[in-house]
Amino acid sequence: MGYSYRDAGVDIEAGNEVVERIKPAVARTLRPEVLGGLGGFGGLFKLDLAKYPNPVLVSGTDGVGTKLRLAFQMNRHDTIGQDAVAMCVNDILVQGAEPLYFLDYLAVGKVEPQRLSQVVEGIARGCEMAGCALIGGETAEMPGFYAEDEYDIAGFSVGVVNEDKLIDGSKIRVGDILIGLPSSGLHSNGYSLARKIFAPYSLDEKFPELGESLGDALLRPTRIYVKSILSLLSGVEILGMAHITGGGLTDNVPRVLPAGLGAKIDTTKWERPSIFSLIQRLGDVAWTEMYRTFNMGVGFVLVVRAEDESLVRQKLDELGEKSFVLGSVIMGEGVAYEDGNTGIGPRE
Structure with missing residues (x-):
């Protein structure tokens, strides 16, 4: 009797079971604009x-990096x-775009229906938070x-965003204000460094400052800011925005600033989650490295006119979003930090 695909490690039936489970x-993520259902080629x-009426499509793709290793270790x-x-x-x-739909790609060593359905449940939950449809995906079983x-x-x-509503930072000028929205923790960046520092410790370890296991x-999952920000955009002018991912505030804030402009950020203006101070202390990591590797408690940044700051923060509060003033736009390049404690920048 000859070999089968299952003998080679690929279980088509298990893959079909995953589809049924998810x-x-x-279905909970679908929008009226979605035509058809699961199973099509596209x-x-x-x-x-x-x-x-004047649509500009905006697309993005990403993964979650070595945070996956923690999910494996914790079997969560x-x-x-x-x-x-x-x-x-x-x-x-x-850029002011409303997310319309999302597709996922899962590559696995072996299809385990319960585990993969949990992953997709998390994807669907994220899509519901963002108001976008989970319109398709691919599970590739790759034994060996x-x-x-x-x-x-x-x-x-x-x-999608109407062309006249596209946010590209071009209107930003000196004196504009940076408003930060808090992160929930590391989000999905800096895990290679964090894992190296925490390698000697059990993930069950309970450091007093954390109030939970390591x-x-x-x-802790990455926050999704979509619904709050889209609601905010309908009532106030936002000049620029930045998602604080790999590169931290140091690299991501300048991405939205016009040439010749930089940012001055006062790091005493918000409360950093304890996980960041723990990483810095245990790894003896330079603060400049911390602010270029991690989000340091700031997940999303808005740039607004100084005269609009109070209104924007009031509306954010009404939307259930905490916010804080990070600093302002200045002449120059990059980010100039002010913090009398960490030594990463002078205090005036």
């Missing part, structure tokens, strides 16, 4: 041209999907390439 979760989405797979969605939809939100208990995840999202603090 159908209810996917996802179908009919753009609402009444709402977007219900939140990592939200991370994948967040990394994509928060990026396209920066990945270990049986491992997988990788990547996502792709498409959004694993819980590290696996």
Whole structure:
């Protein structure tokens, strides 16, 4: 008797079981513009041209990096999907785009239906938070390439904004104000350094300053800012936005600033989650490195006119979003930090 695909490590029936398990979760994310359902060769989405008569499509793709290793170690797979969605939809939100739909790619060593359905449940939850449809995906079983208990995840999202509402930072000028929205922790960046520092410790370790286990603090999912920011954009002028991911405030804030302009940030203006101070202390990490590797408690940044700051923060509060003034736009390049404690910049 000859070999079968299952003999080679690929279980088609298990893959079909995953599809059946995830159908209810996917159905919860659907929007009226979605045509058809799961099973087609391509996802179908009919753009609402009444709402977007001059549409610009904005797309983004990303993964969650080595945060996956923690999910494997803790055998918890219900939140990592939200991370994948967040990394994509928060990026396209920066330009004022409403996320329309999301697709996922899962590459696995062995299809384990319960584990993979948990991952997709997390993806669907993230899509619900962002108001976008989970319109399709791919699960690739690759025995001999990945270990049986491992997988990788990547996502792709498409959004839309009317051309006259596109936010590109071009109106930003000296004196404009930077407003920060808090992160929930590390989000999905800096894990290679964090894992190296915490390697000697158990993920069950309970450091007093964390108030929870180390694993819980590290696996906390990335926040999704979409619904709050889209609601905010309908009532006030936002000049620029930045999603604080790899590169931290140091590299991401300048991405939205016109040439010749920089930012002055006062790091005493918000409360950093304790996980960052713990990483810095245990790893003796330079503060300049910390602010270029991690979000340091700031997940999203808005740039507004000084005269609009109070109104913007009031509206954010009404939307249930905490906010704080990070600093301002200045002449120059990059980010100049002010902090009398960490020594990363002078105090005037």
